[in-house]
Amino acid sequence: MADIKKIATRDSFGNGLVELGNERDDFIVLDADLAAATKTGIFKKAFPERHYDCGIAEQNMVSIAAGIAATGKRVVCSTFAMFAAGRAYEQVRNSIGYPHLPVIIGATHAGISVGEDGATHQCCEDLALMRTIPGMTVINPADDTEAKAALRAAFDHDGPVYIRFGRLAVPVIFDEDYKFEIGKGVELRDGSDVTVIATGLMVAEALEAYELLKAEGISARIINMPTIKPIDKDIIVKAAKETGAIVTAEEHTVIGGLYGAVSEVVVAEAPAIVVPVAVNDVYGHSGPAPVLLDEFGLRAKDIVAAAKAAIAKK
Amino acid sequence: MMKIDEKLALQKTATKVRMGVIEGVFNAKSGHPGGSLSSADILTYLYFKQMNIDPENPKAANRDRLVLSKGHAAPVLYSVLANRGYFDVEMLKTLRHVDSILQGHPDMKKIPGVDMSSGSLGQGISAAVGMALSAKHFGDDYKVYTILGDGEIEEGQVWEAAMFASHKKLNNLTVIVDNNNLQIDGSIDEVNSPYPIDEKFKAFGFEVAVINGNDLDEIDAAMQKVGTYEKPYAIIANTVKGKGVSFMENQVGWHGSAPNEEQYKAAMAELESALAAL
Ligand SMILES: Cc1ncc(C[n+]2csc(CCOP(=O)(O)OP(=O)(O)O)c2C)c(N)n1
Numbered sequence: 001m002a003d004i005k006k007i008a009t010r011d012s013f014g015n016g017l018v019e020l021g022n023e024r025d026d027f028i029v030l031d032a033d034l035a036a037a038t039k040t041g042i043f044k045k046a047f048p049e050r051h052y053d054c055g056i057a058e059q060n061m062v063s064i065a066a067g068i069a070a071t072g073k074r075v076v077c078s079t080f081a082m083f084a085a086g087r088a089y090e091q092v093r094n095s096i097g098y099p100h101l102p103v104i105i106g107a108t109h110a111g112i113s114v115g116e117d118g119a120t121h122q123c124c125e126d127l128a129l130m131r132t133i134p135g136m137t138v139i140n141p142a143d144d145t146e147a148k149a150a151l152r153a154a155f156d157h158d159g160p161v162y163i164r165f166g167r168l169a170v171p172v173i174f175d176e177d178y179k180f181e182i183g184k185g186v187e188l189r190d191g192s193d194v195t196v197i198a199t200g201l202m203v204a205e206a207l208e209a210y211e212l213l214k215a216e217g218i219s220a221r222i223i224n225m226p227t228i229k230p231i232d233k234d235i236i237v238k239a240a241k242e243t244g245a246i247v248t249a250e251e252h253t254v255i256g257g258l259y260g261a262v263s264e265v266v267v268a269e270a271p272a273i274v275v276p277v278a279v280n281d282v283y284g285h286s287g288p289a290p291v292l293l294d295e296f297g298l299r300a301k302d303i304v305a306a307a308k309a310a311i312a313k314k
Numbered sequence: 315m316m317k318i319d320e321k322l323a324l325q326k327t328a329t330k331v332r333m334g335v336i337e338g339v340f341n342a343k344s345g346h347p348g349g350s351l352s353s354a355d356i357l358t359y360l361y362f363k364q365m366n367i368d369p370e371n372p373k374a375a376n377r378d379r380l381v382l383s384k385g386h387a388a389p390v391l392y393s394v395l396a397n398r399g400y401f402d403v404e405m406l407k408t409l410r411h412v413d414s415i416l417q418g419h420p421d422m423k424k425i426p427g428v429d430m431s432s433g434s435l436g437q438g439i440s441a442a443v444g445m446a447l448s449a450k451h452f453g454d455d456y457k458v459y460t461i462l463g464d465g466e467i468e469e470g471q472v473w474e475a476a477m478f479a480s481h482k483k484l485n486n487l488t489v490i491v492d493n494n495n496l497q498i499d500g501s502i503d504e505v506n507s508p509y510p511i512d513e514k515f516k517a518f519g520f521e522v523a524v525i526n527g528n529d530l531d532e533i534d535a536a537m538q539k540v541g542t543y544e545k546p547y548a549i550i551a552n553t554v555k556g557k558g559v560s561f562m563e564n565q566v567g568w569h570g571s572a573p574n575e576e577q578y579k580a581a582m583a584e585l586e587s588a589l590a591a592l
Pocket residue numbers: 346348349350352384386433434435436462463464465466467492494496497498555569
């Protein structure tokens with residue numbers, strides 16, 4: 001897969017903002033002294049007068065975004081996932097979530113693949129945190145195409161949206177014809193023995209796992225689940241009923257993210273075995289992102305093992 | 315200076331607003347009378363004289379906005395809004411009731427005239443800064459007001475907001491600190507003193523006025539300056555917590571407790587006679 005095009009979704013975020021900036025001038029972008037890293041800097045370069053740096057004050061930035069939205073204008077605020085979902089959690093909940101204001105939170109550097117910065121910056125809790133806020137839409141795009149499409153969809157959505165972007169360059173999976181819809185999972189491969197539901201950079205790993213499983217005579221259904229909330233119940237129930245075993249794959253703690261969201265549906269609607277591939281309730285550490293993804297068990301081979309375990313428990 | 319009859323009318327309204335506070339908190343059997351009463355004169359002045367607002371059109375795009383950053387003083391905001399005609403004064407009796415729109419803390423989705431939901435201290439000022447920034451960016455000329463408690467300014471976020479407001483020269487923003495000297499655990503200088511408050515706001519790049527926040531003439535004089543500066547404006551309003559109900563005045567215990575029947579009657583009688591004396 002050496003010639004596959006790879007783009008970090010944080011770049012898609014910055015480029016997507018510029019595309020939207022060319023189409024409409026009714027929004028402001030906020031950052032908190034990380035514009036170069038979050039890639040809102042790309043937007044800042046194109047539209048310097050529409051980008052405001054709030055400095056290293058994430059809680060203030062989040063509540064400022066709420067105030068802007070309360071005046072009826074659109075606003076995107078951005079920092080690392082750790083500080084958007086973590087440090088400013090209560091501001092997101094009370095200033096944005098409670099009044100259901102249409103703020104787009106572009107949270108970059110999510111997950112273990114932050115790499116060398118290490119544990120303080122490797123936010124593996126954001127999906128769980130954001131998912132608990134009533135009315136919050138939570139999206140974890142898989143690639144460049146989906147990241148830009150999700151950003152565009154967030155602008156058309158009347159309510160708060162948290163979008164998670166990554167630092168690591170990841171394969172471009174989808175072409176321009178790909179249709180993204182908030183709240184909809186997408187079946188990428190059909191299969192009957194087991195279903196792999198993956199989100200974010202784990203979608204590419206899941207597609208690889210499909211081939212590995214196929215080589216061993218296992219028929220896996222692969223579902224891309226970009227929207228963590230509201231979760232696509234129908235596609236989960238169908239998979240549970242038709243394949244009887246599910247693997248969830250996410251670059252996030254095993255607590256409360258995709259595994260939690262899928263399990264909640266399965267337990268209530270269509271009991272089936274669900275085996276997680278996720279960060280196993282531990283902190284990360286410094287290292288190159290690919291090495292960490294190996295070490296923390298976030299690879300195609302880990303999905304294969306989980307799929308076999310799930311099938312064995314059927 | 316205001317004309318004498320204009321001041322008298324505002325004083326009467328402020329007294330009725332205080333009665334609405336007591337009515338609400340008594341019927342709710344909970345809520346925050348102390349910090350509501352201390353800021354009654356300021357809020358009355360803002361909604362009856364200062365702000366460009368229309369109760370018939372509470373969502374008008376170019377209206378002035380107010381964020382009650384000290385959201386626990388909801389009873390006084392609701393009383394001012396009701397007396398100003400946003401909703402029926404009788405509704406104040408439903409404060410905090412399970413089927414009422416009048417939530418324990420301000421809710422912009424439910425209550426006509428509330429410009430921002432608040433209640434978690436320190437966040438409202440940032441929202442007000444966002445509104446002021448939005449006005450500047452999109453070329454709107456409305457003004458934004460926000461009221462903070464003096465205990466509230468112990469929150470770090472307040473100073474993040476202040477720093478940003480002056481950095482961006484948001485002179486369409488007026489920050490009012492209700493300096494009643496009390497928070498929950500005691501007086502602010504005992505708990506974690508934010509004094510000197512005026513010097514702090516000056517250091518953060520604000521124009522600052524220090525006034526008696528229970529004196530309508532001083533409020534009037536300070537408000538005349540709104541919009542005349544290059545910098546954001548902070549009014550440090552020295553007030554009496556519980557103002558207007560003698561047994562509640564300067565008592566830390568009346569921060570967040572409701573009067574019983576007897577206390578309710580005494581408070582209303584005192585306010586009635588104050589009204590009659592005006
Ligand atoms: C972030 C946050 N922490 C704590 C509280 C609980 N609380 C409500 S009112 C209050 C004291 C406020 O004192 P002050 O700001 O001086 O208000 P005032 O005297 O005007 O009532 C506290 C601690 C809160 N609402 N928000």
